[in-house]
Amino acid sequence: MTRWTTKLDGSDLPDKLLIGGKGWSVARMAALGLTVPPAFVITTEACTEYRRTKDFPDGLIDEIAEGLSWLEAQTGRTYGHGPSPLLVSVRSGAAISMPGMMDTVLNMGICGETETALTEECGDPAFARDTHRRFHELYSHIVLKTDAGELSNDDTAQDWAETIRAASGKDLPADPTDRLHAAVRAVFESWDSRRAKRYRKHHDISDDLGTAVVIQAMVFGNMSGASGTGVMFSRNPIDGNPTPYGEYLVNAQGEDVVSGKFTPRPLDTMRDTVPEAHDALLDGARRL
Secondary structure, three states, rough: OOOOOOEEOHHHHHHHHHHHHHHHHHHHHHHHOOOOOEEEOOOOOHHHHHHHHHOOOOOOOHHHHHHHHHHHHHHEEEEEEOOEEEEEEEEEEEOOOOOOOOOOOEEEEHHHHHHHHHHHHHHOOHHHHHHHHHHHHHHHHHOOOOOOOOOOOOOOOOHHHHHHHHHOOOOOOOOHHHOOOOHHHHHHHHHOOOHHHHHHHHOOOOOOOOOOOOOOOEOOOOOOOOEEEEEOOOOOOOOOOOOOEEEEEEEOOHHHHHHHHOOOOOOOHHHHOOOOHHHHHHHHHHHH
């Protein structure tokens, strides 16, 4: 562990107050040997310092760069470049769960060069374009705080940028690293959003805890009919029975589940298309 960040490689299980519930769970699953994409976490202490000064604490930018280099080494991919680009998610992670109250940006690291590289690597231009569009929509909403509406996969990245500029009066940074830093700031700031403050007041949660930020290598639920996303409980949360319970969306990403725009299917439908993944998921739930 360094001053403001720590790698979630399963070798250590830091205090949940420091790395947040999401980071703690990733580290615990990694320690159990479950298949978890590599990740590092920016601690709640960094958030506290950011809230105090309204800027990144000294050394944090260097530590983010070090964390990205570690993710590159773990995945054999490169952030912001081809031929095998690394894309990451940037997620909030408070020590006490606050479902839906704070912000997430997916597909960070996609740009013109990496869209082309993904197309060449996967042979699927529709997937690469869809991933690029999804990034623009989330970035404009979460980081630029604007509603640019639904963008179309038929348009170009320049078209999307112009639509976002017209709605927000702001440009997306050209450099994927600058975009990442802006997303981290947005997650820090979401701790003090109106809805988050109201939630904490209602549930008697301290305003001083702050949120961690988990930066994790992306996997792609929107890649094909053999890909998907969902939510699972290892036992039924309604009646407590020790049977897995969850929802599943084919060819989708996590935001599709929480947006309400799509109707998920029962978890059992995974067995019809990806039985090996379904069985591995249930095995992981039993181990947890």
